[in-house]
Amino acid sequence: MGIRVNLDRVLLDRRMSLTELSDRIGITLANLSILKTGKARAVRFSTLSALCRELNCQPADLLVYEPGEHENSKAAE
Amino acid sequence: MGVEPLYPEENDGGAVRVKAGPPIAFLNVLLTVIWWAGWVFLGLFILVFLYAGLTFTGIESFKKSFVETTPFLVLISSGSVIIVALVFLVIVKQLRKISHTLVTGDPFVPENAKRLRKIWIAVAAGEIIRLVSTFAISWFSKTTNTVDLQAPDLRIYVWFMVLAVIILAEVFREGARLRQDAKLTV
Numbered sequence: 001m002g003i004r005v006n007l008d009r010v011l012l013d014r015r016m017s018l019t020e021l022s023d024r025i026g027i028t029l030a031n032l033s034i035l036k037t038g039k040a041r042a043v044r045f046s047t048l049s050a051l052c053r054e055l056n057c058q059p060a061d062l063l064v065y066e067p068g069e070h071e072n073s074k075a076a077e
Numbered sequence: 078m079g080v081e082p083l084y085p086e087e088n089d090g091g092a093v094r095v096k097a098g099p100p101i102a103f104l105n106v107l108l109t110v111i112w113w114a115g116w117v118f119l120g121l122f123i124l125v126f127l128y129a130g131l132t133f134t135g136i137e138s139f140k141k142s143f144v145e146t147t148p149f150l151v152l153i154s155s156g157s158v159i160i161v162a163l164v165f166l167v168i169v170k171q172l173r174k175i176s177h178t179l180v181t182g183d184p185f186v187p188e189n190a191k192r193l194r195k196i197w198i199a200v201a202a203g204e205i206i207r208l209v210s211t212f213a214i215s216w217f218s219k220t221t222n223t224v225d226l227q228a229p230d231l232r233i234y235v236w237f238m239v240l241a242v243i244i245l246a247e248v249f250r251e252g253a254r255l256r257q258d259a260k261l262t263v
Contacts, residue, residue, distance in 0.1 A: 031263045032263070034261060034263055035263045039261060040261055040262065040263045041261040042258065042262040043262070043263050047263050
């Protein structure tokens, strides 16, 4: 997928653990792990909003668009 | 793939986990009864098939028991019943597995789409075997003038059922995909 999640970097900057974030926003550790490892297929606005609130950041700090091979070939067409 | 629910309280919500109610429990019992009855039925027809087969060994006492029909005809008909019983057992086995996923809470799994696919293939195969065996018996009885049997008939409702199960299998496949998407939505 073309979207990369920068959650681990933001957490490192804030010196916050995934468990602490999980407790703060009320999302299970397993689901945060899915998000962190890039396995998530979609992110709810409510989740994104809770993450930005607790991490004091913007959605762009957490999500980065990286064109993959598929996107590149489409753009070439 | 086992994914925990997004919010812990979703465990208690009825929308996520389906509790096995009395109708599902009743269906499970019914399917178990049908499953074992199918095996008994299959066993009986295997015995009939073997008995008819023994006449070909040349023992006269076996041949004398066939008065109104011929051993060959019994062999063909019991053989086709055995195949249909096996097809029936394949269907019941798949239905039991689907019913089990319903009890455990999540029926929208990719395996159930595959199971429904197996069911429609089994129903279609069973119907084709029935048609071929009916045709064979009809042809044999005409040539030997033994028993006057009905000509093979094309049962439209069976093929309509096959079509319905194909559509259900596709619905389940899409349902399982959406469920997986929902599981991986954070």
